[in-house]
Amino acid sequence: MITGAKKEYLQKWFNLLHLEEAYERELYSTNGKEDSALEMIELENFDELREHVKQNLKQEPPKAIVLKFSKNFEDKDSVHGFLDNFKPMDYVGLTQSSLSCTLRGNVVEKRMKKIKQEDGKKYFLAYICIRCYINEANINPEKFDLIDLNDTQTFWKLENKRKNFFPLMRGNLLELIVNPDYQRLYELIVENRIPQFDEDLEKFKPFETLYKKKRGSNADQINAIQRCLQTKDYNIVLGMPGTGKTYVIVLLIRILLDRGDRIILSSYTHSAIDGILKRFVEKYPTYRDKLLRIASNANQVDESIRDIVYQKKNFKSIGAISSYLDSKQLFAVTCLASANIILSNRKFDTCIIDEASQALEPAALGPINLAQKFILFGDHHQLQPLVKSKEAQERGMQVSLFERLINKNPSAVSTLSYQVFFQLISFSKNP
Numbered sequence: 001m002i003t004g005a006k007k008e009y010l011q012k013w014f015n016l017l018h019l020e021e022a023y024e025r026e027l028y029s030t031n032g033k034e035d036s037a038l039e040m041i042e043l044e045n046f047d048e049l050r051e052h053v054k055q056n057l058k059q060e061p062p063k064a065i066v067l068k069f070s071k072n073f074e075d076k077d078s079v080h081g082f083l084d085n086f087k088p089m090d091y092v093g094l095t096q097s098s099l100s101c102t103l104r105g106n107v108v109e110k111r112m113k114k115i116k117q118e119d120g121k122k123y124f125l126a127y128i129c130i131r132c133y134i135n136e137a138n139i140n141p142e143k144f145d146l147i148d149l150n151d152t153q154t155f156w157k158l159e160n161k162r163k164n165f166f167p168l169m170r171g172n173l174l175e176l177i178v179n180p181d182y183q184r185l186y187e188l189i190v191e192n193r194i195p196q197f198d199e200d201l202e203k204f205k206p207f208e209t210l211y212k213k214k215r216g217s218n219a220d221q222i223n224a225i226q227r228c229l230q231t232k233d234y235n236i237v238l239g240m241p242g243t244g245k246t247y248v249i250v251l252l253i254r255i256l257l258d259r260g261d262r263i264i265l266s267s268y269t270h271s272a273i274d275g276i277l278k279r280f281v282e283k284y285p286t287y288r289d290k291l292l293r294i295a296s297n298a299n300q301v302d303e304s305i306r307d308i309v310y311q312k313k314n315f316k317s318i319g320a321i322s323s324y325l326d327s328k329q330l331f332a333v334t335c336l337a338s339a340n341i342i343l344s345n346r347k348f349d350t351c352i353i354d355e356a357s358q359a360l361e362p363a364a365l366g367p368i369n370l371a372q373k374f375i376l377f378g379d380h381h382q383l384q385p386l387v388k389s390k391e392a393q394e395r396g397m398q399v400s401l402f403e404r405l406i407n408k409n410p411s412a413v414s415t416l417s418y419q420v421f422f423q424l425i426s427f428s429k430n431p
Contacts, residue, residue, distance in 0.1 A: 103134065169363055220417050353367060
């Protein structure tokens with residue numbers, strides 16, 4: 001049972017997300033648009049799910065199950081209208097309130113079937129199959145032990161996360177709170193435990209030539225890189241635009257790759273991730289094969305780096321996909337796409353989030369939950385999360401994890417200044 005500080009943290013964020021979600025739905029409805037991504041669907045293989053829960057709930061890593069859902073329609077156009085909301089490998093959220101379930105999965109199949117009744121009337125069934133990973137973080141085993149199967153328990157609420165990311169963020173919060181593997185991360189983020197740093201500087205001497213003697217590096221940038229390498233938990237790099245945050249990230253990635261780290265690079269926006277990757281491959285082209293960009297649509301990615309985008313169609317077997325993914329050291333994905341199935345059961349040494357001050361805390365938890373330690377870059381004075389609900393704003397939803405940790409643990413902050421800017425002014429005055 002969730003109690004104490006864990007319960008308070010979860011309740012706070014679930015309430016804030018509810019306020020923001022309700023505001024967005026009201027705005028959506030006011031604009032005269034139909035929220036067709038929210039549907040009630042019927043689970044076809046409930047007995048299989050019940051047996052899966054019974055046999056595999058405590059299995060680590062979680063075992064996947066494909067859940068098959070259906071929905072009735074009177075005409076063919078309505079079926080197509082429903083199925084068009086979903087594409088193969090889309091991330092979807094599934095909730096069943098009576099069973100206390102909140103699942104996340106990927107669409108693996110969708111199809112239509114025409115049914116003719118005895119009286120000659122016909123109707124159409126839309127089928128959608130979703131691959132999910134189930135453990136105690138997203139399902140209540142006590143509910144399943146007491147199941148008396150009936151129609152009301154087979155209906156689930158389906159949400160397409162391409163249009164609604166709130167289920168994904170709730171899932172991130174539940175992972176942090178319920179999963180015992182994240183206890184250390186919970187203490188750092190919720191209980192505000194002070195992050196630890198490795199003070200044995202001898203370990204970092206092999207990498208010093210990459211950043212201490214780098215032409216163009218100033219003292220603040222050198223210190224930021226040093227602290228990012230030293231941290232055992234997390235470090236925050238604060239800097240206004242033009243202070244060299246991207247320069248520091250690119251150099252840090254190079255050092256971490258040389259050190260053998262597996263990295264998840266993330267941001268709230270595609271453009272921020274692509275900007276870093278473009279700079280990195282321009283500076284270090286021989287490292288290109290170590291990088292993987294994850295996006296639901298390759299057209300979302302800058303054209304110059306589309307060759308490193310993961311595309312399942314390029315592989316003929318699961319083994320080939322697995323070997324390909326194992327050959328990569330850096331995975332780049334937006335915060336809200338970090339639940340992608342190819343990241344399932346993968347662990348990283350370091351998570352780097354750019355523009356972290358722009359991401360809601362539950363969104364930032366997505367990539368952070370996948371790594372041993374995390375490094376946040378941003379500037380909360382310039383960019384804050386976009387929150388539309390005034391009540392949610394007043395309750396503090398706009399305070400990002402980046403800003404909150406800066407205020408709680410200033411010792412974990414590396415600040416970048418306009419040192420280069422002042423050098424330019426001095427040069428202009430003394431030509």
